Amino acid sequence: MTIGIVGLGLIGGSIGLALREPGRKIIGFDSDPKSVKTAIDRFCIDSEGTFEEVAKADVVFVAVPPLKVVSVLEELQKLKGPDTVFTDCTSVKSSVSEWAKTTQCPDFIVGHPMAGHENSGAAFASAWMYRGAKWILSPTKCTSKAALSKVEALVKAMGAIPVRMDATQHDHQVATLSHLPHAIAAALVQMRAEFEGEDVSGGSWKDLTRVGGVDPNLWTQIFMENRVELSKSIQDLEQRLAQIRQHLDTGNSAEIKKYLEQSRKAKKADK
Amino acid sequence: MTIGIVGLGLIGGSIGLALREPGRKIIGFDSDPKSVKTAIDRFCIDSEGTFEEVAKADVVFVAVPPLKVVSVLEELQKLKGPDTVFTDCTSVKSSVSEWAKTTQCPDFIVGHPMAGHENSGAAFASAWMYRGAKWILSPTKCTSKAALSKVEALVKAMGAIPVRMDATQHDHQVATLSHLPHAIAAALVQMRAEFEGEDVSGGSWKDLTRVGGVDPNLWTQIFMENRVELSKSIQDLEQRLAQIRQHLDTGNSAEIKKYLEQSRKAKKADK
Numbered sequence: 001m002t003i004g005i006v007g008l009g010l011i012g013g014s015i016g017l018a019l020r021e022p023g024r025k026i027i028g029f030d031s032d033p034k035s036v037k038t039a040i041d042r043f044c045i046d047s048e049g050t051f052e053e054v055a056k057a058d059v060v061f062v063a064v065p066p067l068k069v070v071s072v073l074e075e076l077q078k079l080k081g082p083d084t085v086f087t088d089c090t091s092v093k094s095s096v097s098e099w100a101k102t103t104q105c106p107d108f109i110v111g112h113p114m115a116g117h118e119n120s121g122a123a124f125a126s127a128w129m130y131r132g133a134k135w136i137l138s139p140t141k142c143t144s145k146a147a148l149s150k151v152e153a154l155v156k157a158m159g160a161i162p163v164r165m166d167a168t169q170h171d172h173q174v175a176t177l178s179h180l181p182h183a184i185a186a187a188l189v190q191m192r193a194e195f196e197g198e199d200v201s202g203g204s205w206k207d208l209t210r211v212g213g214v215d216p217n218l219w220t221q222i223f224m225e226n227r228v229e230l231s232k233s234i235q236d237l238e239q240r241l242a243q244i245r246q247h248l249d250t251g252n253s254a255e256i257k258k259y260l261e262q263s264r265k266a267k268k269a270d271k
Numbered sequence: 272m273t274i275g276i277v278g279l280g281l282i283g284g285s286i287g288l289a290l291r292e293p294g295r296k297i298i299g300f301d302s303d304p305k306s307v308k309t310a311i312d313r314f315c316i317d318s319e320g321t322f323e324e325v326a327k328a329d330v331v332f333v334a335v336p337p338l339k340v341v342s343v344l345e346e347l348q349k350l351k352g353p354d355t356v357f358t359d360c361t362s363v364k365s366s367v368s369e370w371a372k373t374t375q376c377p378d379f380i381v382g383h384p385m386a387g388h389e390n391s392g393a394a395f396a397s398a399w400m401y402r403g404a405k406w407i408l409s410p411t412k413c414t415s416k417a418a419l420s421k422v423e424a425l426v427k428a429m430g431a432i433p434v435r436m437d438a439t440q441h442d443h444q445v446a447t448l449s450h451l452p453h454a455i456a457a458a459l460v461q462m463r464a465e466f467e468g469e470d471v472s473g474g475s476w477k478d479l480t481r482v483g484g485v486d487p488n489l490w491t492q493i494f495m496e497n498r499v500e501l502s503k504s505i506q507d508l509e510q511r512l513a514q515i516r517q518h519l520d521t522g523n524s525a526e527i528k529k530y531l532e533q534s535r536k537a538k539k540a541d542k
């Protein structure tokens with residue numbers, strides 16, 4: 001089986017590492033020669049291919065930034081082999097899902113692995129990054145069952161857990177579960193920067209700001225692509241924070257306690 | 272050397288584990304017999320002592336909830352041995368610092384280890400919890416140098432890094448660096464609870480909500496004790512989030528990118 005990977009960054013590189021085994025040939029393409037070199041040096045792919053060669057693989061993973069993904073999918077559909085199945089890894093599904101619905105291509109699966117790293121590039125790729133992670137797949141009415149099961153099998157081979165979810169529901173959920181945490185972390189690190197004196201932060205601060213310095217180019221695209229949902233999610237959090245603040249300002253410890261009890265209950269239910 | 276620990280929860284229990292070595296005898300006191308049993312079962316202390324016995328130790332660590340700390344310090348000062356040095360571990364310094372300034376006791380050091388865990392109790396205590404953590408000490412004008420160096424030596428023995436900081440500055444800093452992350456996490460887990468469907472969260476969400484279910488009793492006290500500073504800190508974050516939201520609502524990707532670039536810069540400077 002030949003696996004093609006378009007886009008050899010953190011996501012594409014980790015797919016390559018996670019899928020490497022004797023029975024699979026992994027070829028990759030990236031428009032940036034530096035990314036190709038890193039991916040080869042780190043054994044993420046067996047070899048570089050032209051876009052045309054990669055497009056002919058049995059399964060092609062598209063792991064390019066959000067603004068590029070639709071044009072890559074367009075090209076792939078033109079150049080792919082007759083039995084090639086392809087899937088994407090984009091954090092926001094609106095454009096990709098729109099494209100999938102319009103194109104009605106049975107061999108394409110809308111996808112998104114819920115895993116990443118605060119650093120970008122194949123230099124940080126890891127064979128284990130997808131272990132235990134949910135991998136969202138959003139088949140359309142036109143998606144063939146054979147294509148879906150091929151992609152699901154590879155997702156499982158990477159140690160990830162395939163989850164089927166509607167693309168609209170996906171964008172709504174990731175706005176809160178992924179994009180909001182990144183917005184919070186970005187705001188927090190700026191608050192810290194205005195402090196004077198030695199950094200005395202402990203574990204909770206380190207955890208909440210881990211993703212505070214992610215790639216501005218990539219994350220601007222993600223935020224903008226999901227801006228309606230993300231904006232709602234941010235506003236929701238603002239209102240909840242304002243509520244806590246109001247209890248603090250009025251010295252209402254009973255309400256603070258009630259709030260924290262609800263949170264504890266929610267957290268326990270979430271485990 | 273005899274070490275006394277008043278309050279055998281996560282913090283006190285971890286101090287015991289971190290300080291255990293043949294040359295030190297560690298005795299502990301807690302008003303709750305269950306906590307004493309857990310601390311003994313987990314080898315956090317060598318033996319239980321009465322409050323009077325623990326008060327006579329060479330160095331006494333007070334690790335009780337914020338609302339109890341001043342009354343415990345009062346008792347300690349009455350019952351302590353002539354050479355006993357004592358220190359606290361409270362997350363908010365205003366009341367303790369006020370007490371220290373009023374009492375002018377040369378043997379007391381205001382202290383706060385910047386480490387913890389999302390679970391509470393000696394059942395989760397760890398000998399390693401303080402390794403590499405900052406341990407804030409806020410000596411007053413009356414604090415004796417001998418007392419300060421005794422406590423600093425023990426802090427270092429636990430693998431922590433003593434940092435001297437004014438109590439007011441401490442409360443200002445921890446409002447943002449510790450209490451704000453807990454408020455955010457508490458709000459986020461409640462947002463998640465209102466979602467339907469399978470949990471597809473990835474690493475960033477898990478990190479940002481790790482402390483979302485902390486002990487409501489303890490954290491209500493912490494929030495209330497530092498409510499003025501925490502309220503300011505929450506409002507600051509709300510304003511920053513509203514700014515991001517405004518850029519999203521107006522579709523201003525240039526400003527989003529600028530924001531994320533500033534965050535990346537701040538994060539890099541913080542490492």
